[in-house]
Amino acid sequence: MSPKEGSGLSRRAWLATTSGVIAAGLLKTQADAVSLVAQEAPVVGQDHTKVPGRFVSELGQRAPGERPRRLPRTQALSSSSRTPLQDLHGIITPADLHFERHHGGVPNIIAEEHELMVHGMVDRPTVFRMADLKRYPQSSRIHFVECSGNGGGVYNRDRMPTDVTPQALDGLLSTSEWSGVMLSTILREVGVRPGASWLLAEGGDSAVMSRSVPLDKAMDDAMLAYGQNGEAIRPEQGYPVRLLLPGWEGNANVKWLRRIEVTDQPTMTREETSRYTDPLKDGTARQFSFVMDAKSIITFPSYPYVLPEPGWWEIKGLAWTGRGRITRVDISTDRGVTWVPAELQVPILSKATVRFRHLWEWDGRETVILSRAVDETGYVQPTIQQLWEARGERTNYHQNHQRAWRIGADGVVTFGLGELL
Amino acid sequence: MSPKEGSGLSRRAWLATTSGVIAAGLLKTQADAVSLVAQEAPVVGQDHTKVPGRFVSELGQRAPGERPRRLPRTQALSSSSRTPLQDLHGIITPADLHFERHHGGVPNIIAEEHELMVHGMVDRPTVFRMADLKRYPQSSRIHFVECSGNGGGVYNRDRMPTDVTPQALDGLLSTSEWSGVMLSTILREVGVRPGASWLLAEGGDSAVMSRSVPLDKAMDDAMLAYGQNGEAIRPEQGYPVRLLLPGWEGNANVKWLRRIEVTDQPTMTREETSRYTDPLKDGTARQFSFVMDAKSIITFPSYPYVLPEPGWWEIKGLAWTGRGRITRVDISTDRGVTWVPAELQVPILSKATVRFRHLWEWDGRETVILSRAVDETGYVQPTIQQLWEARGERTNYHQNHQRAWRIGADGVVTFGLGELL
Numbered sequence: 001m002s003p004k005e006g007s008g009l010s011r012r013a014w015l016a017t018t019s020g021v022i023a024a025g026l027l028k029t030q031a032d033a034v035s036l037v038a039q040e041a042p043v044v045g046q047d048h049t050k051v052p053g054r055f056v057s058e059l060g061q062r063a064p065g066e067r068p069r070r071l072p073r074t075q076a077l078s079s080s081s082r083t084p085l086q087d088l089h090g091i092i093t094p095a096d097l098h099f100e101r102h103h104g105g106v107p108n109i110i111a112e113e114h115e116l117m118v119h120g121m122v123d124r125p126t127v128f129r130m131a132d133l134k135r136y137p138q139s140s141r142i143h144f145v146e147c148s149g150n151g152g153g154v155y156n157r158d159r160m161p162t163d164v165t166p167q168a169l170d171g172l173l174s175t176s177e178w179s180g181v182m183l184s185t186i187l188r189e190v191g192v193r194p195g196a197s198w199l200l201a202e203g204g205d206s207a208v209m210s211r212s213v214p215l216d217k218a219m220d221d222a223m224l225a226y227g228q229n230g231e232a233i234r235p236e237q238g239y240p241v242r243l244l245l246p247g248w249e250g251n252a253n254v255k256w257l258r259r260i261e262v263t264d265q266p267t268m269t270r271e272e273t274s275r276y277t278d279p280l281k282d283g284t285a286r287q288f289s290f291v292m293d294a295k296s297i298i299t300f301p302s303y304p305y306v307l308p309e310p311g312w313w314e315i316k317g318l319a320w321t322g323r324g325r326i327t328r329v330d331i332s333t334d335r336g337v338t339w340v341p342a343e344l345q346v347p348i349l350s351k352a353t354v355r356f357r358h359l360w361e362w363d364g365r366e367t368v369i370l371s372r373a374v375d376e377t378g379y380v381q382p383t384i385q386q387l388w389e390a391r392g393e394r395t396n397y398h399q400n401h402q403r404a405w406r407i408g409a410d411g412v413v414t415f416g417l418g419e420l421l
Numbered sequence: 422m423s424p425k426e427g428s429g430l431s432r433r434a435w436l437a438t439t440s441g442v443i444a445a446g447l448l449k450t451q452a453d454a455v456s457l458v459a460q461e462a463p464v465v466g467q468d469h470t471k472v473p474g475r476f477v478s479e480l481g482q483r484a485p486g487e488r489p490r491r492l493p494r495t496q497a498l499s500s501s502s503r504t505p506l507q508d509l510h511g512i513i514t515p516a517d518l519h520f521e522r523h524h525g526g527v528p529n530i531i532a533e534e535h536e537l538m539v540h541g542m543v544d545r546p547t548v549f550r551m552a553d554l555k556r557y558p559q560s561s562r563i564h565f566v567e568c569s570g571n572g573g574g575v576y577n578r579d580r581m582p583t584d585v586t587p588q589a590l591d592g593l594l595s596t597s598e599w600s601g602v603m604l605s606t607i608l609r610e611v612g613v614r615p616g617a618s619w620l621l622a623e624g625g626d627s628a629v630m631s632r633s634v635p636l637d638k639a640m641d642d643a644m645l646a647y648g649q650n651g652e653a654i655r656p657e658q659g660y661p662v663r664l665l666l667p668g669w670e671g672n673a674n675v676k677w678l679r680r681i682e683v684t685d686q687p688t689m690t691r692e693e694t695s696r697y698t699d700p701l702k703d704g705t706a707r708q709f710s711f712v713m714d715a716k717s718i719i720t721f722p723s724y725p726y727v728l729p730e731p732g733w734w735e736i737k738g739l740a741w742t743g744r745g746r747i748t749r750v751d752i753s754t755d756r757g758v759t760w761v762p763a764e765l766q767v768p769i770l771s772k773a774t775v776r777f778r779h780l781w782e783w784d785g786r787e788t789v790i791l792s793r794a795v796d797e798t799g800y801v802q803p804t805i806q807q808l809w810e811a812r813g814e815r816t817n818y819h820q821n822h823q824r825a826w827r828i829g830a831d832g833v834v835t836f837g838l839g840e841l842l
Binding site for chain 1: 462463464466470472473475476483496501502510512513517519527529531532533558600625648650653655661734770776778
């Protein structure tokens with residue numbers, strides 16, 4: 001189109017198009033026409049070439065037949081909601097479907113009032129307003145964020161479910177293009193003092209969610225993120241600014257960030273002592289297990305899909321690793337006996353989800369399908385037996401073992417890990 | 422978090438957090454609590470650590486203070502709305518802010534009813550339903566879509582505006598992660614006959630928008646796209662399926678695609694004869710000018726921003742080319758006399774927008790700033806004089822000449838191309 005098109009032309013086009021369906025004599029003004037042509041609900045069997053469509057709008061909406069939804073857990077201050085992985089394509093998660101996990105509810109912060117204090121072992125303690133943060137050089141990166149408790153529902157051998165969707169199982173995982181200022185820029189601005197080695201990140205929510213972060217990570221790829229998929233970060237993801245620690249467990253990516261204190265040791269907050277540590281089988285506990293190890297999940301076919309017939313089906317899924325890039329995803333369609341590499345969608349980005357796909361001819365017989373991710377460090381997504389062996393059966397976090405789906409002879413798909421134990 | 426957390430813990434946490442603000446005796450049930458703690462509007466001066474936040478939800482919403490909006494033109498069947506480029510970060514456009522351009526309004530199609538017929542010079546004419554299309558191997562790519570009439574408001578030397586925003590000027594440009602099946606897959610399935618060289622793509626809207634596309638492009642990187650930024654493509658972008666021709670003018674990316682006819686010549690539809698051709702200064706016209714040439718625009722500082730003070734400011738913008746990858750964006754802060762390369766955000770994707778940034782120390786004096794994109798073919802974004810020279814002053818499309826912003830000594834930013842004529 002061209003801005004030089006006059007409204008006269010548009011009106012002519014409109015009249016030409018609508019003359020077949022609406023008596024032109026009924027139309028007194030263009031404003032009248034709006035209410036006549038706007039279609040709010042789809043009509044079964046309609047020939048859309050014969051019916052004028054809706055006019056342009058300030059904000060788009062989903063098609064009425066498309067209703068992807070997060071899956072909220074309990075309505076409580078400490079709760080979560082999960083991304084509908086089985087409904088999504090590609091790697092980007094729409095912002096309104098990004099998973100939630102908060103410990104004190106979502107605060108309703110006014111960006112212009114928000115302050116971030118950076119202090120402790122620094123030369124120039126400083127309070128930053130959002131306008132200050134936005135004036136620093138900006139970066140944008142596509143990264144996943146995953147809660148370290150993701151997938152915990154399929155780790156206990158005595159309670160292995162079959163009726164669990166990718167959303168219910170691993171929906172505490174989402175991927176966005178994040179924009180903001182690198183934390184290293186801000187730390188250089190305030191001047192980190194010799195001897196500093198950690199920082200405390202504190203949220204401005206009613207839980208005052210706080211975590212300790214090694215200074216090395218802060219100076220490497222940590223970001224103060226105020227943008228998400230092009231727009232301002234959403235309230236549930238930390239509006240107006242969150243700490244983004246690419247590849248590290250979600251909990252440490254402190255939202256509604258209001259304070260950073262540079263220290264020479266971890267602060268040992270509640271969220272890293274009473275929680276977010278991993279009990280091991282020798283009775284000790286693994287603490288500061290920040291990195292999310294390589295993981296993958298097949299999102300199609302998965303519960304509750306049903307394959308209507310044997311034949312060619314494309315197995316699709318997501319793989320990701322907090323250690324950098326995914327280099328390979330293997331697929332097994334015979335209960336883990338043999339494996340073949342899936343195709344990986346390029347570009348493969350560091351610390352981002354990767355879409356994998358594998359064309360599979362299903363012979364109609366019952367089987368179990370699995371995926372297994374490998375990352376650039378050579379790390380291979382473990383079996384559940386390997387994870388039990390390494391960490392025991394009592395850990396609540398970092399349960400990145402291989403997921404499996406059972407395909408019944410009737411095409412019914414259910415969670416299949418129990419079949420392999 | 423862990424799914425093993427019982428609701429008992431959440432309830433304890435909730436009571437602990439709310440005891441300071443709500444008399445516990447008032448709470449009969451958790452359901453009562455929901456209405457008490459939910460905050461629907463932000464409160465000035467509130468200490469968010471003292472007030473329980475909102476609970477989890479099925480769909481997120483923007484912060485009340487963030488209201489990015491498309492800019493609709495006339496309310497008519499043939500109209501457009503524009504993406505707020507000056508408000509966005511990174512490269513992804515949120516789906517509800519993707520620009521619109523339609524010639525017969527937005528049809529309200531029921532996906533399960535939609536049919537795509539592929540016929541003409543093929544061995545096996547076939548009608549595809551959406552479930553059929555989704556069964557073929559899927560691809561996902563990040564690409565821009567731009568209307569070839571984008572930016573036309575700043576081409577006429579006698580009517581050069583100063584009060585135009587990036588949105589009003591170049592907002593018929595958006596970038597998404599598109600998912601779908603490659604058109605080449607479908608064409609191989611139906612078997613293209615020898616001698617075929619074009620196809621007709623026909624939309625199912627009330628304008629029956631139709632364009633001819635060379636078979637080479639169809640077999641190269643054309644996609645039948647049903648996914649956009651993870652979710653189902655939005656109605657305004659062609660739900661349930663559109664033709665995506667990466668790097669080619671938006672109009673040819675036919676939406677609500679219902680028919681593809683393989684032919685041995687262009688069909689010469691209304692939209693490629695009466696429109697979407699470029700009159701040249703020798704009286705001839707350039708037809709089938711599909712490719713969007715390299716272009717860039719500074720989105721900050723831009724109208725209507727005001728720089729409050731001299732000093733360091735980061736110039737930010739977007740660059741893109743339909744010919745592949747952007748290799749360089751030059752910035753001039755002295756009316757086009759000298760140029761320096763900006764930093765380009767990696768990864769630089771083919772036929773996708775690229776975010777460029779350049780840190781600039783403004784000395785407080787009046788000036789004009791410009792950007793100039795270069796792509797991997799060596800093509801350099803032209804000046805308006807070069808474009809006038811090549812194509813005359815009457816063309817309505819492909820006006821990709823350099824954009825400029827005037828910075829006044831008072832910090833007021835206005836569109837500045839007129840300053841350079």
